[in-house]
Amino acid sequence: xxxxxSVLGGAFALVFALDPDLxxxxxxxxxxTLTAVLFACLIGLPLGAAxxxxxxxxxxxxxxxxxxxxxxxxxxxxxVVYLLLSAxxxxxxxxxxxxxxxxxxxxxxxxxxxxxALTRQVVEDIDREYAEQFASLGVGALDRLLSLxxxxxxxxxxxTLAGFGRAVAEVGAVLIVGGNINHVTRVMTxxxxxxxxxxxxxxALALGVILxxxxxxxxxxxxxxxxxxxxxxxx
Amino acid sequence: MLxxxxxxxxxxxxxxLLCGVDVSIRKGARTLVMGPNGAGKSLLLRLLHGLLKxxxxxxxxxxxPLTKQAMRAQAMVFQRPVLLRRSVLANLKFALSVRGLRGAxxxxxxxxxxxxxxxxxxxxxxxxxxxxxxxxxxxxxxALACEPDLLFLDEPTANLDPAxxxxxxxxxLEANARGVTIVLVTHDSGQAKRLGQDVIFLQDGRVAExxxxxxxxxxxRSEPARAWQDGRLYLGANTRSxxxxxxxxx
Amino acid sequence: xxxxxxxxxxxxxxxxxATVQSASGExxxxxxxxxxxxxxxxxxxxILPGFQExxxxxxxxxxxxTGQAVRNAANGDGDVLxxxxxxxxxxxxxxxxGVSRADVMYNDFVIVGPxxxxxxxxxxxxxxxxxxxxxxxxxxxxxxxxDSGTHxxxxxxxxxxxxDAAAESGDWYxxxxxxxxxxxxxxxxxxxxxxxxRATWIAFGNKGNHEILVEGDPRMFNQYGVILVNPNxxxxxxxxxxxxxxxxxxxxxxxxxxxxxxVDGHQLFFPNANDGSS
Numbered sequence: 022x023x024x025x026x027s028v029l030g031g032a033f034a035l036v037f038a039l040d041p042d043l044x045x046x047x048x049x050x051x052x053x054t055l056t057a058v059l060f061a062c063l064i065g066l067p068l069g070a071a072x073x074x075x076x077x078x079x080x081x082x083x084x085x086x087x088x089x090x091x092x093x094x095x096x097x098x099x100x101v102v103y104l105l106l107s108a109x110x111x112x113x114x115x116x117x118x119x120x121x122x123x124x125x126x127x128x129x130x131x132x133x134x135x136x137x138a139l140t141r142q143v144v145e146d147i148d149r150e151y152a153e154q155f156a157s158l159g160v161g162a163l164d165r166l167l168s169l170x171x172x173x174x175x176x177x178x179x180x181t182l183a184g185f186g187r188a189v190a191e192v193g194a195v196l197i198v199g200g201n202i203n204h205v206t207r208v209m210t211x212x213x214x215x216x217x218x219x220x221x222x223x224x225a226l227a228l229g230v231i232l233x234x235x236x237x238x239x240x241x242x243x244x245x246x247x248x249x250x251x252x253x254x255x256x
Numbered sequence: 257m258l259x260x261x262x263x264x265x266x267x268x269x270x271x272x273l274l275c276g277v278d279v280s281i282r283k284g285a286r287t288l289v290m291g292p293n294g295a296g297k298s299l300l301l302r303l304l305h306g307l308l309k310x311x312x313x314x315x316x317x318x319x320x321p322l323t324k325q326a327m328r329a330q331a332m333v334f335q336r337p338v339l340l341r342r343s344v345l346a347n348l349k350f351a352l353s354v355r356g357l358r359g360a361x362x363x364x365x366x367x368x369x370x371x372x373x374x375x376x377x378x379x380x381x382x383x384x385x386x387x388x389x390x391x392x393x394x395x396x397x398x399a400l401a402c403e404p405d406l407l408f409l410d411e412p413t414a415n416l417d418p419a420x421x422x423x424x425x426x427x428x429l430e431a432n433a434r435g436v437t438i439v440l441v442t443h444d445s446g447q448a449k450r451l452g453q454d455v456i457f458l459q460d461g462r463v464a465e466x467x468x469x470x471x472x473x474x475x476x477r478s479e480p481a482r483a484w485q486d487g488r489l490y491l492g493a494n495t496r497s498x499x500x501x502x503x504x505x506x
Numbered sequence: 507x508x509x510x511x512x513x514x515x516x517x518x519x520x521x522x523x524a525t526v527q528s529a530s531g532e533x534x535x536x537x538x539x540x541x542x543x544x545x546x547x548x549x550x551x552x553i554l555p556g557f558q559e560x561x562x563x564x565x566x567x568x569x570x571x572t573g574q575a576v577r578n579a580a581n582g583d584g585d586v587l588x589x590x591x592x593x594x595x596x597x598x599x600x601x602x603x604g605v606s607r608a609d610v611m612y613n614d615f616v617i618v619g620p621x622x623x624x625x626x627x628x629x630x631x632x633x634x635x636x637x638x639x640x641x642x643x644x645x646x647x648x649x650x651x652x653d654s655g656t657h658x659x660x661x662x663x664x665x666x667x668x669x670d671a672a673a674e675s676g677d678w679y680x681x682x683x684x685x686x687x688x689x690x691x692x693x694x695x696x697x698x699x700x701x702x703x704r705a706t707w708i709a710f711g712n713k714g715n716h717e718i719l720v721e722g723d724p725r726m727f728n729q730y731g732v733i734l735v736n737p738n739x740x741x742x743x744x745x746x747x748x749x750x751x752x753x754x755x756x757x758x759x760x761x762x763x764x765x766x767x768x769v770d771g772h773q774l775f776f777p778n779a780n781d782g783s784s
Binding site: 150151153154156157158159160161164168172253255 | 302305307324327328330331332334338340341342350351354355382384385402
């Protein structure tokens with residue numbers, strides 16, 4: 022086997038040679054993951070905030086469940102989504118199996134509990150501070166929820182990042198429901214898995230480096246945004 | 257009476273923190289709630305405002321039980337100002353929006369409030385980078401912008417320097433002059449003398465003494481109020497104060 | 507500050523939202539449930555563009571183990587099944603899940619192992635003798651262990667050698683439970699003997715110090731068959747498009763395309779659609 026460093030060197034060569042196939046794979050990865058994270062946030066943010074801010078029967082149980090679901094094994098999610106979307110499954114008529122839509126659904130299921138559980142924690146902390154003032158002002162339930170989400174927005178960016186990180190690195194579920202079909206459902210992680218199984222370790226590692234660079238850039242952007250917010254005391 | 261409470265009992269963690277407190281707040285008056293740490297002053301304020309529900313007893317607002325609607329005729333300023341993670345302007349905007357104000361009417365009230373607090377030049381600043389005094393002034397004018405009939409203040413100047421304290425007191429006196437009833441918790445004897453009309457003196461979750469400031473602060477009849485006036489820590493009817501021990505030894 | 511925050515979120519949302527439309531696209535495609543060996547060897551990447559050019563049909567290949575491919579197809583999650591385990595394929599058709607089965611091509615299995623060859627099997631043609639030597643010396647052997655076509659073929663050979671390999675699982679017999687490539691990576695890492703299809707091995711990029719030690723035994727013949735999933739069982743199956751693909755694979759043109767695929771000068775698959783009885 023080549024030495025570690027020569028493999029790494031080859032990886033960077035590939036990074037800078039960006040060919041169209043690679044760009045397509047990167048593009049699909051980003052679209053699938055960002056869409057999944059977007060939907061996960063649309064569900065997870067209000068859900069987490071509601072559990073964090075409101076007192077209702079079963080609230081603690083719900084919080085425990087959300088925390089537990091953060092550890093959901095992706096392959097299990099993949100299997101469940103496969104069985105649902107399979108032609109023989111209840112959602113078979115949607116014809117979503119082996120499409121990016123199926124991958125988005127799988128990633129969304131994996132990411133939503135992460136977003137919801139972390140949001141609950143963040144919102145609960147802010148609510149502890151705001152609760153009396155909001156009650157004194159007579160703020161209604163919906164306004165309260167939205168205000169807490171808005172005032173937690175920079176912390177919630179970090180929450181979203183955690184979800185993004187999990188989704189973009191996920192391979193088990195998208196492999197099962199996407200099928201790793203060339204030009205249709207092949208994303209960064211499934212390509213890495215494929216190239217590894219072909220013994221093309223150098224290419225696999227190169228793709229891994231690209232994935233890392235993307236994750237790094239996204240994180241850097243968000244952190245920069247957050248840092249400017251901290252300076253302005255909004256976070 | 258604007259606000260009355262009878263036989264208020266509040267319990268937490270198996271402990272009775274307020275035991276049978278009776279309170280009457282005169283409309284338009286400045287009432288001080290005083291007493292040593294742990295006497296239940298902040299707790300009483302929260303019960304009167306409706307933030308907490310008593311285990312027993314009742315709070316009457318203008319003769320009828322306290323409702324969410326009645327709470328909107330009141331406002332409260334906390335010891336540590338609770339400001340949103342937004343600009344000074346947005347903090348005022350938020351409070352007024354909750355009261356259903358929009359557009360020009362809201363903008364006008366914001367302008368008045370900013371001017372009153374001397375914060376006009378800081379309107380676009382994040383509220384949380386203001387100094388402690390500025391933050392508390394913002395909290396006070398935010399509460400007053402909602403045009404309450406009654407304003408609760410829970411040790412609003414406990415963390416402030418003398419100049420900032422004076423500014424808060426001015427805002428309070430101005431509001432009172434406009435007819436806003438004031439209920440204020442304080443430890444500061446000077447502030448008590450400057451602001452007090454009525455005084456409720458609490459000790460161990462009970463009203464030790466209530467009446468005009470001149471009486472409770474000038475010639476107190478109860479032992480706890482007397483001890484407070486002398487700067488002694490009251491430990492109960494049969495126990496000598498720690499401060500007495502100190503004086504005797506040295 | 508607020509405006510910038512919104513703009514950032516909005517941008518992310520728009521980029522994400524764009525995917526939903528692009529997900530569907532035109533409908534003229536079929537899903538082929540197939541095996542990792544055909545995909546990992548690069549065969550499909552080589553021959554499918556030609557097919558799409560002449561017919562306009564896009565072929566979407568889901569490459570999994572034969573066992574899983576058959577199960578997926580049984581669920582109706584595919585129009586065509588192209589795998590290499592004749593007994594499973596015949597059962598699939600007998601169960602009414604497939605229309606009919608046709609031979610497409612073959613390649614063969616080989617035993618690869620470390621240069622040092624501790625079991626001393628190098629150069630042999632008799633796979634049963636080789637397996638017996640490996641078992642006798644208790645030298646590590648990495649098995650797919652995943653119910654794939656290769657795994658099933660391997661089990662048939664152990665059976666022929668009268669060795670209960672499964673009983674040694676965890677000792678010298680190591681079941682990876684993974685695809686061919688992953689099993690090769692693992693087996694090479696532990697200096698184990700591995701049975702692999704020749705196509706995957708030739709195209710494999712991480713051979714280490716492993717080489718082909720046993721080859722040429724007729725019992726290591728690896729036949730691929732193609733089946734149209736039964737549209738009477740799964741009405742959504744694109745029978746017409748699927749049949750077009752199958753017909754093309756079995757046609758002179760398709761068979762030539764298969765024969766023409768070479769890696770490093772080696773032909774990987776040998777078309778035999780018209781040789782056999784089926």
